[in-house]
Amino acid sequence: MPYFDAASAAPLHPVARQALLASLDEGWADPARLYREGRRARLLLDAAREAAAEAVGCRPDELVFTPSGTRAVHAGISGALAGRRRVGNRLVVSAVEHSSVLHAAESHASAGGAVTEVPVARTGAVDADVFAAALDSGDAGQAALACLQSANHEVGTEQPVALAAEACRAAGVPLLVDAAQSLGWGPVEGGWSLLAASAHKWGGPAGVGLLAVRKGVRFAPQGPSDERESGRAPGFENLPGIVAAAASLRAVRAEAAAEGARLRALVDRIRARVPELVPDVEVVGDPVRRLPHLVTFSCLYVDGETLLHELDREGFSVSSGSSCTSSTLTPSHVLRAMGVLSEGNVRVSLPAGTAEEDVDRFLDVLPVVVAGVRERLGAPATSPAAAPGPDSLVVDALGRRCPIPVIELAKVIGDVPVGGTVTVLADDAAARLDIPAWCEMRGQEYVGESPAAGGGVAYVVRRVS
Numbered sequence: 001m002p003y004f005d006a007a008s009a010a011p012l013h014p015v016a017r018q019a020l021l022a023s024l025d026e027g028w029a030d031p032a033r034l035y036r037e038g039r040r041a042r043l044l045l046d047a048a049r050e051a052a053a054e055a056v057g058c059r060p061d062e063l064v065f066t067p068s069g070t071r072a073v074h075a076g077i078s079g080a081l082a083g084r085r086r087v088g089n090r091l092v093v094s095a096v097e098h099s100s101v102l103h104a105a106e107s108h109a110s111a112g113g114a115v116t117e118v119p120v121a122r123t124g125a126v127d128a129d130v131f132a133a134a135l136d137s138g139d140a141g142q143a144a145l146a147c148l149q150s151a152n153h154e155v156g157t158e159q160p161v162a163l164a165a166e167a168c169r170a171a172g173v174p175l176l177v178d179a180a181q182s183l184g185w186g187p188v189e190g191g192w193s194l195l196a197a198s199a200h201k202w203g204g205p206a207g208v209g210l211l212a213v214r215k216g217v218r219f220a221p222q223g224p225s226d227e228r229e230s231g232r233a234p235g236f237e238n239l240p241g242i243v244a245a246a247a248s249l250r251a252v253r254a255e256a257a258a259e260g261a262r263l264r265a266l267v268d269r270i271r272a273r274v275p276e277l278v279p280d281v282e283v284v285g286d287p288v289r290r291l292p293h294l295v296t297f298s299c300l301y302v303d304g305e306t307l308l309h310e311l312d313r314e315g316f317s318v319s320s321g322s323s324c325t326s327s328t329l330t331p332s333h334v335l336r337a338m339g340v341l342s343e344g345n346v347r348v349s350l351p352a353g354t355a356e357e358d359v360d361r362f363l364d365v366l367p368v369v370v371a372g373v374r375e376r377l378g379a380p381a382t383s384p385a386a387a388p389g390p391d392s393l394v395v396d397a398l399g400r401r402c403p404i405p406v407i408e409l410a411k412v413i414g415d416v417p418v419g420g421t422v423t424v425l426a427d428d429a430a431a432r433l434d435i436p437a438w439c440e441m442r443g444q445e446y447v448g449e450s451p452a453a454g455g456g457v458a459y460v461v462r463r464v465s
Contacts, residue, residue, distance in 0.1 A: 001315045001316075001317065002315060002316050002317070002354070002355075002358040002361075002362065003317045003351060004316055004317055004318045004348045004349060004350060004351075004354075004362070005317050005318055005319045005347075005349055006293060006349040006350060006351035006352075007153055007154075007201070007293075007294055007319070007347065007349035008319055008349070009200045009201070009206065010184075010200065010201060010203040010351050010352070011203065011351050012203060012204075012205065012248075013202075013203030013248040013251055013252060013352075015247050015248050015250075015251035016203055016204050016205060016244040016245070016247060016248035016251075017244070018247075019243050019244040019246075019247035019248070020240050020241070020243070023044060023240040023243040023244065024240050026040060026041075026044060027041050027044045027045075027240055027243055028041070028239070028240075029041040030236070031044075031045045031237060031239065032227070032228065044239060044243050045237060045242065045243075046060070047243075047246075048065075048242045048243045048245070048246035048247075049063055049065070049246070051246040051247070051249070051250050052065075052210055052245070052249060053212070054250075055183070055187065055246075055249045055250060056179075056183070056187065056188075056195060056197075057187040057188070058195070058212045058214065059215070061230075062212050062213055062214055062215060063210055063211070063212045064210070064211050064212075064213075064229035064230055064232045064233050065208060065209070065210055065233060065237060065238075065242045065245075066208075066209040066210065066211055066229075066232075066233040067207060067208075067209065067233070067235070067238070068198060068206075068207060068208070068209045069100070069180050069196060069197055069199075069200075069201070069209040070100040070198075070209070071209055071233070072197065072198070072209035072210060072211040073098070073100040073101055073104060073176075073178060073196045074100065074103075074104050075211055075221065075222075075232055075233065076176050076196050076211050076213070077091070077101070077104040077105075077108070077145065077147065077176060078108075078222040078223075079219045079221045079222060079232065080144075080145045080174055080176060080193075080194055080213075080217065080218070080219055081108065081113070081144055081145050082219075082220040082221075082222055083217070083219040083220040084144040084145065084174070085144070087142060087144050088114075088141050088142055088143065088144045089108075089112070089113040089114055089144055090113070090114040090115070090116060090141060090142070090143045090144055091105055091108050091113060091114070091115050091116070091143065091144065091145050091146075091147070092115075092116045092118060092131075092134050092135060092145070092146040092147065092173075093105050093115065093116070093117055093146075093147045093148075094117070094118045094120060094126045094131070094147070094148055094159070095117050095118060095120050095333070095337035096120050096149070096152055096154075096157075096333070096334045096337050096338070097147055097149055097178065098149060098153055098178050098180065099333075100178070101147050101149075101178055102333065105117075105147075116134050116143065118130055118131050118134050119337065120337050120338060121338075122338055122339055122340060123157055123285060123286040123289075123338070124152050124155045124157035124284070124285055124286065124334065124337075124338050125157050125158070125159055125160065125286060125289065126148065126159060126160065126164070128163035128164055128167065131146075131148065131160075131163075131164050131167065132163075132164070132167035132170075132171070134146075135167060135168065135171040136171055142171065142172070142173065143171070143173045144173070145173065145174055145175075145176060146164070146168050146173050146176070147175070147176045147177075147178065148161060148164050148175060148176075148177060149177065149178040149179075149180075149181070150177050150178065150179045150181070150182040150183075150188045151181045151182040151290070151291050152181070152285070152334060153180070153181050153334075154296060154321045154332060154334040154335070154347060155284050155285030155286075155290075155296045155334060155338070155347075156285050156286075156290040156291040156293075156294035156295065156296065156349075157285045157286040157289065157290055158286065158289040158290060158291065161175075161177055161188055161189060161190045161192065162190030162191075163190075164190070165190035165191045165192050165193075166190065166191065168191075169191050174193035174194060174217050174218075175191075175192050175193050176192070176193065176194040176195070176196065177194070177195045177196070178196055178197075179195050179196065179197045180196070180197045180198045181201060181291060181294075182291060183197045183201070183202060183249070184201065184202030184203065184249065184252045184253070184256065185256050185260055185291065185292065186253070186256060192214075193214050193217045194211070194212065194214070194217060194219075195210075195211070195212040196209065196210070196211050196212075197209065197210050199244075199245035199248070199249070202248060202249055202252050203248045203251075203252055204244055204245035204246075204248040204249065205241045205244050205245060207238055207241050208238060208241040208242055208244075208245040210245075211232060211233070213232070219232075252352070255352065259352050259353075260292040260293070261292070263292050263293040263350050263352075264292035264293075266354060266356065267292065267293060267294065267295045267348075267350065269359060269363075270295050270348060270359065270362075270363065271283050271287065271295050271297075273363050274297050274363070275297075277363060277366065277367045278299060278366060278367050278370050280299065280300035280301065280441065281297050281298065281299050281300070282297060282298050282300075282340060282437070282441060283295065283296070283297045284296050284297065284335070284338065284340045284341075293350045293351075294347065294348070294349040294350075295347075295349075296321070296345065296346065296347045296348070297345075297346055298335075298340065298341040298342060298344050298345045298346070298437075299343070299344030299345075299346070299370050300341065300343065300344065300379075300403070300406065300410075300438065300441065301343070301344070301374045301377060301379030301380075301403050301406065301407050302370055302373050302374060302377070302379075302403060303343075303344070303373060303377060303402070303403060304320045304343060304344055304345055304402070306373050306376075307320070307344055307346065307369065307370065307373055308320055308346075310369045310372065310373060311346075311365070311366075311369055314365045314369065316362055316365065318346050318348055319346075319347045319349075320345045320346055320347060321334060321335050321342065321345045321347065330429040330430070331429065331430050331433050331434075332345070335433065336433055339433070339436070340433075340437060341433070341434055341437035341438070341441070342402070342430055342434055342437075343402045343403040343406065343430060343434050344370070344373075344403065348362070377403065377404070377407060378407065379403075379407050379410070380410050380411055390415075390416065390420070391416065391417065391419075391420045391421070392416065392420055392421045392422070392423065393412050393415060393416055393420075393421075393422050393423070394422075394425065395408045395412060395423065395424045395425065396425045397424055397425060397426045397428075398425050398426065398427050398452075398454070398455065398456050399427065400428065402428055402430035402431070402434065403430075403434065404428075405424050405426040405428060405430075405431045405434070405435065406431070406435060406438050408424065409422055409424050409435065409438065410438070410442075413442075413444065413463055416463050417463070418463050418464065418465065419462065420462070420463050421447065421460055421461060421462050421463070422463070423458050423459065423460050423461075424461070425452045425454070425456055425458055425459075426456055426457060427455060427456035427457065431457065431459060432449065432457065432459075435459045435461065439461055443464055443465055444461055444462065444463055444464050444465070445461065445462040445464050446459075446460075446461055447460035447461065447462050448460055
């Protein structure tokens with residue numbers, strides 16, 4: 001069964017499996033002890049730290065291992081903010097950061113701190129100049145810390161980290177980079193100050209993260225600490241996991257150039273073929289500055305949960321940022337910030353070793369699956385023909401979930417003359433994103449929204465063609 005969700009968790013690399021099994025025998029003792037077994041464990045820990053630091057591009061004494069990538073992000077943000085509390089309490093983040101960063105920002109704001117969110121373009125990338133301007137926004141004062149991911153987890157877009165780091169250095173603001181998605185493909189360029197990552201994203205075992213803090217960065221670990229991991233990750237180290245994580249990181253880096261080129265060609269095929277095979281699809285994310293193994297697209301008139309289930313039945317494991325999945329009632333914050341279509345969203349992220357035949361079969365299966373879901377939902381097969389009718393219509397989609405409000409809009413847009421309007425009443429959060437996206441895809445004019453008299457929101461669309 002083809003597994004196409006490596007961005008969530010990559011399959012365990014063979015080198016990680018070998019290192020994990022070997023270190024279970026050799027690395028079970030306490031590396032803080034001075035007896036023979038402890039010294040052996042310490043040697044394994046030191047070797048893993050050196051290997052990971054080399055891959056990251058930092059000194060071994062700047063890197064600590066944490067119980068997860070999320071813990072690394074939280075520890076990095078809280079420690080950096082505490083270390084610079086005399087400078088201020090403002091945190092700058094991009095609108096598309098991983099939820100671990102945004103959750104830390106929410107916690108900071110609830111404790112009285114300030115948070116500045118930098119918007120992104122439709123590709124999912126921040127503008128480096130806008131990011132730089134947010135570091136010192138007048139009355140809000142200088143930022144204490146800035147966070148910018150190296151590449152987006154949902155759409156694969158690479159961020160201008162080097163330019164952001166240069167701006168941060170000029171402003172005297174440390175930059176924390178979430179490198180979880182990109183670290184297996186190469187080091188993060190630029191003069192970043194802190195870096196966090198997670199082993200299960202590159203084929204290491206789950207339960208191991210890393211946090212690098214450059215020398216000279218003011219950092220005050222928060223919460224109880226002990227003598228382990230420089231006081232930044234208290235508790236007994238998961239030594240077998242750490243050894244396996246470092247070994248697999250070195251292994252995937254050695255394979256990154258060749259495998260990255262191969263997977264990029266497969267992703268290029270998906271990016272090109274999906275819009276040809278499936279009508280009304282929007283491929284999202286930057287087409288060039290992106291991770292080599294990841295592509296995301298959204299399908300009009302499709303229920304995301306059903307689409308994922310149908311693809312699973314056909315043997316394909318993919319993920320979604322769609323609002324219409326069982327795990328969420330609102331669109332992904334990434335798709336919302338980008339302003340792209342959210343319904344029927346599919347993220348394909350290919351693990352190392354993905355076969356061309358599996359990609360070809362996915363491209364054969366997808367059009368059939370999408371067509372079947374659309375037919376069951378009663379989506380229009382084509383745009384309605386022009387017909388004389390009233391100058392305005394109202395569609396009541398209150399209480400109906402994505403993608404029904406957009407389907408109902410598509411059914412009646414041809415019933416009003418050019419220049420006429422359709423008002424869609426909806427209380428589904430996805431409509432705020434998907435109706436404007438539909439207008440852009442269909443060449444119609446999105447007029448705006450206002451509160452509806454009976455509850456929900458009234459979205460107004462003017463027919464242009």
